[in-house]
Amino acid sequence: MSHPLHKDYAGAKLGMWLFLFTELILFSGLFLLYGAYLARYPHEFAAAGREMHLFFGTLNTAILITSSLLVAMAVTAIQRDERRTTLLLLGGTVLCAAVFLFNKYLEWSAEIGRGIYPGSPKLVAGPPGESVFYGLYYLTVGLHGLHVLVGGTLLTVVALRVRRGTIHGGDYVWLENGALYWHLVDLIWIFIFPLYYLIL
């Protein structure tokens, strides 16, 4: 039982969940700041929020939700030993991740083009609340983007191991944990989206 070499699924999953908690709290720090500053600058935040590209935001939300679905299905698929479907679904997930990042790239270059980026002259000159809003926006979304990148890579590795057969219906805890991580990335976006694109 207490032998380290023995594979302990519940253990591995428990560990993963604990790690997800830390990720959650990491972002909560930024949400905390968001809340505090929203309470102080409701109008500047509203004004800045309207400047955001709702289109990109909504599109990316849909994309992430879909990717979440695909990876969740991948878990079901591997449980049913359907290797090809698993691979397809994982491929789909990673593709979504890529598209998501591409959209972010477009969105950011658009904003930077408008002279909106941390410490930009426009913001330094503008009303205090806006500079705070965009500062938070770039940090939060940037950090989230980093997580998308990591998650995408993780799932790619998992996919390769599925192909090699080291992950299979009998031992797929890697895939499951990879999926959990990906869901977390989705989860955080679910909150980022309304806070930055929709508030007021």
Place this chain on the structure above:
Amino acid sequence: MTKDAQDNTAHSIGYGKLTAVWLGLLCLTALTVWVSRLDLGIGHVWGSLAIASTKAGLVIAFFMHMRYEGRLLRLLLFVALLTLAIFIGFTFFDVLYR
């Protein structure tokens, strides 16, 4: 083997159910965008947060299998969320009363 963490990794959820959840999430997304067009003043914040939380709940319960996990994981998740709430909530003892 100790009782407090049971191995029930094996539970699997059908494609149909997952797709249903997915549709639900998309509808909620549409809903939250629509709500944000209405003119509710500060109500937006709570409105969209409520919807977001529902979405999060769906993802955790089904996509992340929490609905089928043992008591332990649910308890721990609760502890984590509680801590999160405290960290943010207690800061507002300062922010709101300055």
Place this chain on the structure above:
Amino acid sequence: MNPAEQNQTETGSFWNDTGRTGIAAWIFSTDHKRIGLLYFYSVLSFFLIAVVLGVLLRIELMAPGRTIMGPQAYNAVFTVHGVLMIFLFIIPGFPGSFGNLIMPIQIGARDVAFPRLNLFSWWLYIVGAAAIVTSLFTGGGPPDTGWTFYVPFSARTGTNVTLAVLGVFIVGFSSILTGVNFITTIHRLRAPGMTWKRLPLFVWSLYATAWVQILATPILGITLVLVIAERVLGAGLFDPGRGGDPIMFQHLFWIYSHPAVYIMILPAMGVVSEIIPVFARKPVFGYNMIAFSSLAIAAAGSLVWGHHMYTSGMSDTAILVFSFLTFIVAIPSAIKVFNWVSTLYKGSISLEAPMLFILSFILLFSIGGLTGLILGAAATDIHVHDTQFVVGHFHYTIFGGAGFTFFGAMHYWLPKFYGRRYAEKPAVIGWALMFVGFNITYFSMMVLGLKGMPRRYYDYLPEFAPLNLTSTIGSWILVGGLVLILVNLFRGLRSGDPVGQNPWGGATLEWSIPTPPPTENFSADPVVTHGPYDFKGAGIP
């Protein structure tokens, strides 16, 4: 790194398990005992460096005006002293070293749940530490912000804050992974019969600590990221000129850093609860209360961060709430103290070195904690905040509490892993010197604080001179003691008398296996049939 390696004849001992040789056998080993020793020697090295810095601080403060260094140097020295002591010594200290060495054995496991992750944590720790050390010699020179990195100063100063902060971030990540590893281990790998009620109190305290590590450290992480963002991107989130609020930084910082002080003390309290029963030959008094109060401290400890900010301009409502909760945390600590003392009642007490350190812990921690009450009360904290009184308080709690316990643990557990022990007499003398020197050093600081001498002061008014001199002299006695016990301890571990399987007569599992422990700890999976302090049940005479 392992003086005793030569004289390990016993085959199967973890010292000479086959496979890699030389240094690689250590820095790539996933054996929890080797990782534990890696941590032990890493944290000890940084402790010794930081300690020398501390002595330098005292020498500078020996007399008003410039003694050995200029103001800028002084600021850098106390910053580095604080950063090394907090982030590289005391926080990773207990979980990393004794947690790794002892906890898996005490729960009857062969290793932690994720051995590779465990090794990775140590590597992260080393990388982070390397970054911090590099920051001292590169860029604008060593950081001069104080270990609290308060903005806006930390965002403006030209010193090498960014790299140091990055290093601390990495070390924090390592601490998180250790927490994840320990919680999973304690949940999943307990041997048959090792019920929660039979869990040694050291394991209980590590369990509580691990939760704090997991739930609080990420906030430190994001806070440090924000500091870097301020400096590198000019995000302006805390820049008053652009709508930012420096007080928010203080909230974020203390949301982690208060719970962090319980990361420092909880494992120490666990060690105390292990050592006292063994040297009193008596089951610990109030096992349930002690175990529970560890969790209570961990929980309540995350509700009180505001007590570092009474003077900051935070709202009075917040001060009301945080002051109230601060007093609540004192209660579980009080319960522990009372239980420890009554464990001694009608026992059979032997005063050997480990026990001496632990008994002095009770006194020193009580002083530190009770001064904490002065700090917790709004009215009094206003006067002593940011004075030497605070410095006295936390040296009593950290160094007198956690530090002394660390030395106690070294004398109690290291012989188990080296198969040899220190000489008793020098250890006792060294302890006495440390105890006396300690009180001279830090009690003077408390009085200075009450008289109004602020902290982080390179220079001071003449009226503070006598007590500063006293404090400095005290620190030399302290040095003497510490050098003595360290030299004696390590000489003993290399060439002292051999020790048997159970030198102290402990009833926890680590004493039921050979000395030094074999690689896999247990030849067969143990089945636990008695509680951790049931000496009769363990058949100890």
Place this chain on the structure above:
Amino acid sequence: MNPSLITTTQAVDPVFKFIFGASIILLFGITAATVTFVIRYRRSRAPEPTSLTSTNIWLEIVWTALPTVLVMAMFYYGWSGYLSLRNVPKDALEVTATARMWSWNFTYANGKSSPKLYVPVGKPVVVNLVSQDVLHGFFIPAFRVKRDVVPGMKNHVWFVAERAGSYDLFCSVYCGTGHSNMISTVEAVTPAAFAAWLQQEGGAEHGGKELLEKLGCLGCHSLDGSRGVGPTFKGLYNSRVKVRQNGRLLTVTADDAYLRESIRAPAAKVVDGFQPVMPAFGDLKDEEVAALVEFIEGVR
């Protein structure tokens, strides 16, 4: 002063006495118990434990309840004491304390300003705290008052000097190299003397040297050629200065224009080999800057 008013000192000291008192009793009790047990039950005297009881519900209850009651009392006194630190008496005299690296400057209602805090004995004083750069701390040990000086935030403290005399005033929050030099004094004088002092001319002082001292330039700049946090003023005028202008290294002549800019916007051109820590003195009047420049030019 009106007797009903309790001073900040009178509000805080009893709390100290109470908590210290309780703590000392507890500490003594705990230590005494430990020592007696260790002596009474040392192994040579008690080879075997004479009791193995490991729990007693009543004891546990007692020493959970006792501390609870005690700390609640401590909390209550602490809080009530704090409240009287916060309730500023209505008739308090207003002063504004301006903190910048690393000097204090106190401005009075009539525009008079001074590097020392002059107050009338017996009259409550409320000090509004303003920071020009980073966090500082306004700390007067004698009156048990302390408050951080936070840029962009309105903080205040109040106190009343009961006896004439001069009391230390420290900067309590770490603010860089000169932190421990950021010291001033409170000069408590009789109301009459205070009134006289307040009316003295020279409120808007223009002599360059006085300004230099008042604004705390000398906290960073020496006049004797020694290198401080900032470059010395000795022989600065018309010398060639190596400066960094957003990154680029270039050499300029220290003429009037340059000196003006260096005072109003020091960050524009940062002297090579120094930190850009000089606070901007944009708020100075032109003639003040002129006076400063004139003086600096005179330092040879």
